[in-house]
Amino acid sequence: MQLFYSILYRDLMLAIRRRRELANPLVFFVIVVSLFPLGVSPDQDLLSKMAPGVIWVTALLATLMSMDAMFRSDYDDGSLEQLLLLPGPKILLIGAKITAHWLSIGLPLIVLAPIMSLLLYFPTHAMGSLIITLLISTPILSLLGSVGIALTLSLRSGGILSSLLILPFYIPVLIFSTMAINASVNSLPVSGYYALLGAFLIVSALLIPFAVVAALKVSYN
């Protein structure tokens, strides 16, 4: 566990020191969300109906944009290779890097999303469900994304390719989250969706680090 905490601390320190870079996906999120009213129409009913989908799709894209930061710079300067040579389970190392990524991207998104949803006339009584789905699902996005980025690490144009690989896997998260939010908007029971998302989170957290370790091994060949 010492390994986990020290890697987590290191990655968070790095993230804080590079906070301008960190802010880019968040600015992207804000800009894209505000493009929708301009592109579709400023109609209040239409926008409030579209709001969960728009927020969620944009959050997916923003997370994907930030994904590269998880391993790229460590891979380029060789420190990832050294970290993988450390004694102790590699799962912990991967888990720490994914947790750090979520803390530096997922959490800020959860703060930003409710604010942006107000611009889309999202009904405030359903705000809780928006925050809860983001809270459960953004870790899944970080987990799934890490597989794609680990697989394409040794490629020069890895960023766009890893988005292609990962986006289909994001579909269940998108569906369950927006269904939960829509149910909440219509004052229907939502706990079932939360349970499904939670199950998805637990299964991905248990399995995906293994896939990432295997993918990194392939990348280092």
Added chain:
Amino acid sequence: MMQFIHKYGSPKYFYQWSKGWQRWLTVITLLLLGYGLYQGLFVAPTDYQQGESYRIIFIHVPAAWMSMFVYMSMAVSGIVALVWRIKVAEIVIGECAVIGASFTALALITGMLWGKPMWGTYWVWDARLTSELVLLFLYFGVIALHSAFENPRTGARAAAILAIVGIINIPIIKYSVEWWSTLHQPATVAKFDKPSMHMSMLIPLLVMAFAFKTYFLALLFSRTRSEVLAREKNTSWVKEIMEQES
């Protein structure tokens, strides 16, 4: 077991034993396709609701079945390639991805053509259509990853990991999409007690399904064999074969 896998998976031995298989599978495919198409297009009765246009089922449904089956085969050969580092299994992943994507695209296109007269529209965002479309995206991912690396063996191993992650995810995607929306007619064949389909339509459909399976295997053997030759072109056994055949 291990000896068996290594023996049959060695490129040279594979090239030799697969030759006969490929030939026989091609013959069986042609026979089954001829019989199934004749029965399906000319002998089977007209559907009382859908008229003649239902006959596209004899292509559409086998293609849709194959789209899943090929993905399974790809994931299995992915496991074999990762665990035992069998060269032939690595090649099979890439070939499966291309063939599977074609079957998926075929199922989608025939489905769209069938949807126009039946539902009045080429496309509906229905559960099965959507999950088939997502499957096509998954195939695209495997193909893109498989060909992105300069070293084909690295690409194959990366694609294998993606295929295995995909096979865990496919049921989740399928059920999530199913809950999201459904309009497609429910499965008419996979009811064991009493299929809701008449025997005169069911038999050509099953024949066509078998024909697609043998077609897939014949195609897979042929593509894998030529890829084996291409990758092993600097070895002495390939040169010997080339000299014999030229």
